[in-house]
Amino acid sequence: MTPLPKKKQTKRTSAARKLVLKIKGGSLIVCKSCGKLKLPHKACRACGFYREEK
Ligand SMILES: [Zn+2]
Numbered sequence: 001m002t003p004l005p006k007k008k009q010t011k012r013t014s015a016a017r018k019l020v021l022k023i024k025g026g027s028l029i030v031c032k033s034c035g036k037l038k039l040p041h042k043a044c045r046a047c048g049f050y051r052e053e054k
Contacts, residue, residue: 019039022028028037034047 022039027040029040030036031038031044031047033044036044036046038044038046
C-alpha cells in the first residue's frame, strides 16, 4: 500500500464528496417551491428557488 493516492483528486471529485458529506450530515432542507431536498443557503437545483423563511 502506498500512502499516496494513485490519482490526483480533481476539484470536481472533492467537491462531489463534500456535497455527499453535507447531505449525509443531514443539513438538507426541503425546497418550499418544489418539495425536493436542497442545500440550505443555496438555490434549489430543481427549480432555482431560493428563499429562507422561518
Ligand atoms: Zn425547488
